[in-house]
Amino acid sequence: MGRKQRGYPVKVKLAAIGLVEIVGLPTAVEHLGYPHSTVHRWWQARAKLRAFKGNKLSKTTKGQGRKESFPFxxxxxxxxxxxxxxxxxxxxxxxxxxxxxxxxxxxxxxxxxxxxxxxxxxxxxxxxxYGVSTQKPQETKLPSGDLERIKTDFALRFWEKYGDYGASEIYNVDETAIQFDMPPSKIWGIKGRKGSAKVQDLNKHCGRMTAVLTIRADGKKLPILFILRGKVGGFDRL
Structure with a gap:
């Protein structure tokens, strides 16, 4: 592995240039303890270093970074x-x-x-x-601007119709399916032996329930209602 090249802030380079102007290059190199070639390069680039308007703690005057792959x-x-x-x-x-x-x-x-x-x-x-992360693409039928307009129109119609109700009287209800007792998708078996992956009394179908989520307009969340083998009109009480 090659030797790692040391970098010096612009502030240090400017101080070294100032010292060279006062005592000369050999004396400045001896006093600073930096390699002669390094201080000499700084002295040759003194005009560019003094014209630099950026952060003096930067180790370069910029322009040494990766070139962009796209011109746009x-x-x-x-x-x-x-x-x-x-x-x-x-x-x-x-x-x-x-x-x-x-x-x-x-x-x-x-x-x-x-x-x-x-x-x-x-x-x-x-x-x-540039800090842009990859995300899973999501299908959409309409552009975001159209969806925002639909959302706004619905909100206006809703409050025109139900605006007289209090926040504790308005409920937002949604339901989601929950799968449980999922059968294994794979199982260990003996390589080359026929039928070694068989499992006795294996149920290939998972269980399913429905979770009903409810929240009031005032922010209060109601207990989750779980439905197993639900039938229309079959629910009486918890």
């Missing part, structure tokens, strides 16, 4: 951090708005599949550098 990175990151403009994907965004760049990029790949895989890796690395 700012627009791409804005797209990723937005609502993705009607839930479109990044591939469609690039093909629609930067078709010339995309065609040139695709021409360097062996096939369409190879181009898509390579572009996907580029998008992943770019997204990671």
């Amino acid at each position: 990175t700012p627009a791409l990151i804005t797209f990723m951090k937005d609502i993705r403009r009607d839930e479109d994907d990044s591939f469609s965004f690039i093909q629609e708005h930067y078709e010339e760049w995309y065609q040139g990029y695709a021409a360097t790949k062996k096939s369409e599949q190879s181009c898509r895989r390579s572009l996907e890796r580029l998008l992943q690395r770019t997204a990671a550098r």
Whole structure:
């Protein structure tokens, strides 16, 4: 493993340059204890160092970072951090708005599949550098803007009809299915032996119940109601 190169803040470099101006390069090197070549490089770059307007604790005057893979990175990151403009994907965004760049990029790949895989890796690395995380895609029939309008219209109609009721008299009820006693999807068996994965009296169907969740408009949550083998009109009391 090679020797790790040490970095010095711009503040230290400027102080060394000032000392060189006063006592000369050899004396400054002896006084500072830094390698002669290092101090000499700082002295040669003194104009650039003095013109630097950034944080003096930075070890570089910038410009040494990774070059962006996309010439339109700012627009791409804005797209990723937005609502993705009607839930479109990044591939469609690039093909629609930067078709010339995309065609040139695709021409360097062996096939369409190879181009898509390579572009996907580029998008992943770019997204990671700018704090955009990957999430499981969710299907939507309408853009977010339309869904927000539907939500607002429903709220207006609801309060016009039920606005006279108190918060303790309005209930929001939802139900969700719960699966239990799930049978195993796999089991240990002897390799090469026929029938070694058989299980006696195995029930291939899991149990199912319904959980009814209720909350009042004032924020109070009611106890969860569990329904097993429910029938219409069959519920009397807990």
